[in-house]
Amino acid sequence: SQKIEQNSEALNIQEGKTATLTCNYTNYSPAYLQWYRQDPGRGPVFLLLIRENEKEKRKERLKVTFDTTLKQSLFHITASQPADSATYLCALNTGGFKTIFGAGTRLFVKA
Amino acid sequence: GAVVSQHPSRVICKSGTSVKIECRSLDFQATTMFWYRQFPKQSLMLMATSNEGSKATYEQGVEKDKFLINHASLTLSTLTVTSAHPEDSSFYICSARVGQGPETQYFGPGTRLLVL
Numbered sequence: 001s002q003k004i005e006q007n008s009e010a011l012n013i014q015e016g017k018t019a020t021l022t023c024n025y026t027n028y029s030p031a032y033l034q035w036y037r038q039d040p041g042r043g044p045v046f047l048l049l050i051r052e053n054e055k056e057k058r059k060e061r062l063k064v065t066f067d068t069t070l071k072q073s074l075f076h077i078t079a080s081q082p083a084d085s086a087t088y089l090c091a092l093n094t095g096g097f098k099t100i101f102g103a104g105t106r107l108f109v110k111a
Numbered sequence: 112g113a114v115v116s117q118h119p120s121r122v123i124c125k126s127g128t129s130v131k132i133e134c135r136s137l138d139f140q141a142t143t144m145f146w147y148r149q150f151p152k153q154s155l156m157l158m159a160t161s162n163e164g165s166k167a168t169y170e171q172g173v174e175k176d177k178f179l180i181n182h183a184s185l186t187l188s189t190l191t192v193t194s195a196h197p198e199d200s201s202f203y204i205c206s207a208r209v210g211q212g213p214e215t216q217y218f219g220p221g222t223r224l225l226v227l
Binding site: 004008032040044046089097101104 | 141149154160202204206212217223
């Protein structure tokens with residue numbers, strides 16, 4: 001069956017360090033992959049999209065990689081700040097209108 | 112950026128009653144709207160997809176007679192949870208899509224439903 005896996009354990013890092021979150025998927029051939037931020041009790045906010053023919057995408061302190069052979073995406077936040085503390089969701093879209101989400105990884109950045 | 116609102120943000124109701132949740136795109140017309148449900152520490156699960164003026168397409172396992180979706184206009188979709196039960200307690204999130212790519216999909220702030 002189709003599955004998106006994100007590390008269910010929270011990630012705790014010190015302010016200023018780089019946070020790296022992992023998203024693995026099986027039985028999909030996504031046309032693109034997205035990362036969202038979700039704060040408690042709020043809806044997701046779109047951060048970045050990377051297409052299947054792109055290896056890496058950057059936006060300010062954010063970087064996403066996409067390895068279609070490994071079926072994995074890595075999401076990096078450099079120079080992390082306490083305000084980056086949130087749940088980060090990986091999502092896949094196979095080219096249609098459906099977006100399928102992972103359960104998310106909770107990030108805590110300590111000052 | 113585009114804004115999607117939901118009303119109410121929280122609702123508590125008694126078992127057996129029906130609850131209506133509104134989703135509005137405030138500054139754009141949405142070609143498609145989506146309804147998701149999210150249980151604590153779980154992923155958003157797509158419930159249904161709707162286009163203005165046509166019947167919603169429900170995901171497998173979602174009862175269309177229990178979760179009534181009305182997409183009355185390009186800026187408004189409603190989800191009615193009929194005869195709600197405690198197991199329907201969840202976080203309901205709508206989203207609206209303005210273009211073709213997933214980056215044009217904007218999410219509402221969610222509605223927390225608690226059924227007693």
